[in-house]
Amino acid sequence: MSALQEISLNIRNMKQLEYSVLARRTNQIKDELKKGVKKSYREVIDVSWGDPHRAGVKPLSFVRQVLAACIYPQLMDGDKLMVDVKQRAQMLLRACPGGSVGSYCATAGVPEIVERVSEYITRRDGGVPSHPENIYISSGSQWALTNILKVLVNSEASPRTGVLTPVPCHSTTILSLMALGAEVVPYYLREEQGWALDVEELQRAWGSAKEVCNPVGLYVINPGNPAGYVQSRKSMQEVIRFAAEKRLFLLADEVYQDCVFGEETEFVSYKRALAEMGSPLSDTVELASFHTTSKGLMGECGLRAGYVELVNLDPAVMKHIYSLFSADSCAPVLGQFALDVMTNPPQPGDPSYPLYMKETQHIRTSVAENVRRVEEVINSLPGFSCQPVEGGAFAFPRVFLPPKAIETAKELGMKPDTFYCMRLLEEAGVLSSPGSEYGQQEGTYHIRFCIMTPSEIMEEILRRLSTFHKRFMNEFS
């Protein structure tokens, strides 16, 4: 089982060392640029994170107007704000004790908002009922995930608690799992099949895990991060059957549910897929589904609001979960308001609807165009290959590094893909992150970069990346 540990270790080291090497160098370069040092670029483009605003995407006006009105209600006195902005702000403020965003609210969130999130889920899932008492709003979805993992993972258990985890995987989750003392049990997504989740691979992972730990959970990310796949209903059904058979708790990280780009691609929630499968599965499989304001068209990462919906949990466990969430008193109220808007955007006929549509359509169109261009450009470069990006916020192309580049990296004491990212940063001023931060099949190398950018910026990135990549491949061939 050393492969497991190696990935865990790699990821831990990456996060603490390799990526921070890149981040530190970025800061130095920025300072050098400020001081007038000449480079082939005027500024560093940072696409190493998943936050759209950092990459230049504009916030949605309706969201910001509602929040501004809630923060400073005097703004509603004038006639600058649309009537639906004012109505929304008034409704939200009425739900706060003392009518202020400055008051604590209930542990699970402002009850009215929890209710509206629940109604949204029911609509999203074509009528599959959602119950407010199963929803916890938290300071970002990551915190909700950590809390649910706390329930699953017994740090004192022997053998250790295992959680099946995709490779590649959003690295913060792996860090959370390790911090809780869980065994990260990797299952590999099939890159050549568009990063498909294959049940045979789950079986293999489960079988090998049984020797060293007690697997209790199965973590899936759909749509994916870092790889931009969107699971089909059929694949989800297989996963659900597998989870039922092995009695695994399903952790469905669905934060990118509104980020689906493929024309024929559709997001289906695990909750809906489960409900459609009917009894006994639909009454027994334990499921936690996560969502957030950080992603999607809104991209409000800095507000810190997400939620988890729990399905088929034992009431005693639900009580324990309540006490875990109450340790943080409550999620930021303004983030919760953004969650309200995310799940209840302006509707046709509302005064803010036209602008809202214009802005969201613009983001949708640019990102779809970005995705098309990324695939086109990268797949036309030698030694570079990008699976279709159907959803999520990232491209995760594979770089076929020449042996000489790998050797040079090793001589420098760097992971080969970190070396590639470092050179890309140094020579082209593009900050991406190395695949080794997320885990990858041994001997394969990837880079990850955010695709939620304005189109001009993506064109600039692709221009810089192409020139750099060709030179790099030449240098080491």
Place this chain on the structure above:
Amino acid sequence: MSALQEISLNIRNMKQLEYSVLARRTNQIKDELKKGVKKSYREVIDVSWGDPHRAGVKPLSFVRQVLAACIYPQLMDGDKLMVDVKQRAQMLLRACPGGSVGSYCATAGVPEIVERVSEYITRRDGGVPSHPENIYISSGSQWALTNILKVLVNSEASPRTGVLTPVPCHSTTILSLMALGAEVVPYYLREEQGWALDVEELQRAWGSAKEVCNPVGLYVINPGNPAGYVQSRKSMQEVIRFAAEKRLFLLADEVYQDCVFGEETEFVSYKRALAEMGSPLSDTVELASFHTTSKGLMGECGLRAGYVELVNLDPAVMKHIYSLFSADSCAPVLGQFALDVMTNPPQPGDPSYPLYMKETQHIRTSVAENVRRVEEVINSLPGFSCQPVEGGAFAFPRVFLPPKAIETAKELGMKPDTFYCMRLLEEAGVLSSPGSEYGQQEGTYHIRFCIMTPSEIMEEILRRLSTFHKRFMNEFS
């Protein structure tokens, strides 16, 4: 040592059962009032929490204007906002990636804000240096405290890890300690001496704890919650010497540092007191000090921002702390902005200064008046006694419950003080919380209520409380 466990259990039960009994009844009463049921009051006044806005205190304009401008920068185009509001907003937005509050920031907080918080601490402490790398901004101070407790408490240790904890004590901390598997080692504050912290009592607590656990930490709240004491420098010096002698990590919960009402009372931070004591103490005693935007004149609980400053910690421990904080990615950015304003309010000469002064003076004056009136009224009532409220956000008077009331409570299966609070709620429409939620000397009973209210509301509370209390004492005498 059963007393320890009893308090822990009491508090756990209180939080989960007794207070929620009160909260549930409050909701029912509100519904009844809406439906037109006649009561001696038109609405319930909720002073069971510590949030000023809930109790009717108005948010500070400067804070809200800056936040609104940051959220919706178009507001800065017009001439509605003062120039210092715009300047502050621009400065804060420049510190955010992509110039948006919607971006993630660094784990420890927006670096520029961390820097300014550090400068504030240096000013506050008369020049004792503060270093930005020792400060972590978090989603509320409670989360920072929980993270630091995680470092101290080894849940698998045998004997268990102990933390000396005041009685009475802010209940969330006790819940956090219990959730982490720590032994809560109570030390009793001396009510008759204005809730003084007595080193002999610390010695006693430490001695008794040594039999059952390994005490590693000493938690102090100054100014206090629920009891409104403010520690003297001399008392703090004794505590520091005790901590040094027993090699205890000092956890200084100083969230009420701006809430000091006594005319001759002054807040001194533990960090300053420690520095003033000189070497070797000042270089060795490990200290964590907590502060928040939730308290003080700002009272922005719903924004969720606080910080911890760490002193004399081992670099390896600091690294571990970094990884704990990184699990939550970052604190809400708008909360961090509020922290910037709290630590750097408008200065004389700034356009917003006059209004800022007027608003803050108004809060100061009302609260000082509230405190005076609370002491006066309560101490004039039979079987009621209130120690001087020098700081914090609460009054915590002692109720001398008649034996008959205690019996009746027991028959109803309620804690006697919960029974008192329930009757106060039922008959007078005032929601307070029972002393048993915070721990109290056996055989003593208290109620806690927030004193950060507009003066008219405090007068109404005192009117209702006086009438009720006299009737209650008569009924059971």
